[in-house]
Amino acid sequence: MKDDKKISSLSKISLKRRLCVAFTFATFAPIALIFYYIINSYRISVLAIYVLISVILVGWWFVFEVFSSVIKIYNKTQETLRHIKDHDTLGNIGIKNEVERLDVVFNMLSSKVKESVEELKIVSSKTEELSRAIAQKVKVFSSILEANSLFSKGAPSEDILQFLTERLRGIIQVNIVVIFFVREIEGKYYNFFSGINEDKVLNLLTNENINKLKSVITTRIIDKNNRDDKFLFVDEILGTKNFIIQPIYLRDNIVGFIIVGNYLDDFAFSDDDSEVINLFSYNMSILWERKNLYKKVEDLEIFDPLTGIYNEKFFLNRLEEEIKRATTYQRPCGLLVVEIVNYNEYKQKMALLELEKLLKKLVGIFKNNIRPIDILGRLREDRFGVILIERNRRQSQHMGTRLKEIIYNFLEENIALAPQIKLAVAENPIDGTNSQQLLECIHTQLKK
């Protein structure tokens, strides 16, 4: 413990001062003592010799202390070199002197530190890039997830595609985004855009330009590193200086294109940008397919989901068929329409469940009071229609009056807040030769 204290007290003294102390003890003090005895002609006693030797030893102990601290540092540097696996390099230098070697080691270590600092800088900039890329990816995936969740909530596909268009513009930080899908059967374009006005988009989507764009089968980048005069028209119409054209594939067929662009000089798109656009194109193609499938299902649907009777589309198809049949057989075809007056106001007053019950009851009344060959359908939320096979206007009117009476009887007996009912009839051939003309006749009557 005492030794430790000594060492710690000595360690606080600088090497230079320690060497002065050592010199004083080992050289100056004995010489001064010998001179003192010689000048005074004293005889050197045993005690004096003992004191002299002690002083010299103290001096040498100080010298030893100085060198041992140097050796200690040297050993520590060796250990450090061993850690950084550069010990063999030092062995090859061929210097035996520890102090010189220490100098070399210090130089090596300082260059190593410099290198490490440089590496650290590179790593930190890479980390920054990586975190930016991760943030971008998170934005991409969260956008896609949000789009899917919107779809499952029943949001219109057009709204979801517009949402993705806006998000894409934000994520890759471009000035404009134009996305369009081509529906070959209809020859129509469905476009979504952000950061640009509709006129420019419509100028871009001419048949001639679309045909030029159709030559793009993989991602096409036009920036400071990639130029292609074939696509100058995009720059001219959209006013961009750099852009990417990305085809949207659906089962090996191109169904649309994504065009993103900016107005920057001396700009090059990164690989990440095209990767993000690629991801968006993939997901947009899925949404597009879903939209088309949904439409197909809708087209195939023939029943009204609430009442279970024919929906408007199917009902009108049947009406057209029945009119043709009636014409062939020189027979009349009646159309009876029942409307709930002020349906929307009534809907607000009544609980939804109650209203649904009422509509189902009305359908039950219709079914029970028309012939099995007659065709019942829901024309609108507030309108029911009956195709009265081979019934003329007079017979249809008679049927309507009877039906109205039955409905009012039911409503009076069962519903506290009964709605008003309006009725209209039309007949082929008197009121029209096709379903459209019959419906117009019905609308005119119901408006009165």
Added chain:
Amino acid sequence: MRFRKKKIEKLLGEILVEKNIITSEQLKEVLDTQAKEGGLIGEIIVNKKFATEEEIAQCISFQYGFPFLPLENYDIPQEVIKLIPKNVAHHYCLIPIDKIGNTLTVAMANPLNMEAVEDLEDITSLNIQIFISTSSDVRKAIARFYKD
């Protein structure tokens, strides 16, 4: 003579078999064709050349008492034509031929089509007197007198 609803006891095919205009085998064949391809029974019989239009018209005339009227040389005034729209005339294969007082005389290929007669009453608000004619005569007359 005001139109009175006739009680249709027998179908056209049965009457034609009864009057020996067609055989029951021919009627069966006609009914099969109608089931397969659709169309009016009278027109199928004529198309298959089992009977002529005149024979069918005469038969219905005899059975139900509608007077037969050939339209070939008949002249119809335009004010009478205007009483019934062309699409209705074409649809029911009929043509107005005369109007005396509150009575409108109409020539029809199928005078048993009571719904058509009711429609005529509703359109014109007149009493309807029916004559029977062949469908080709009626169609020719429609083409002749209805000018767009």
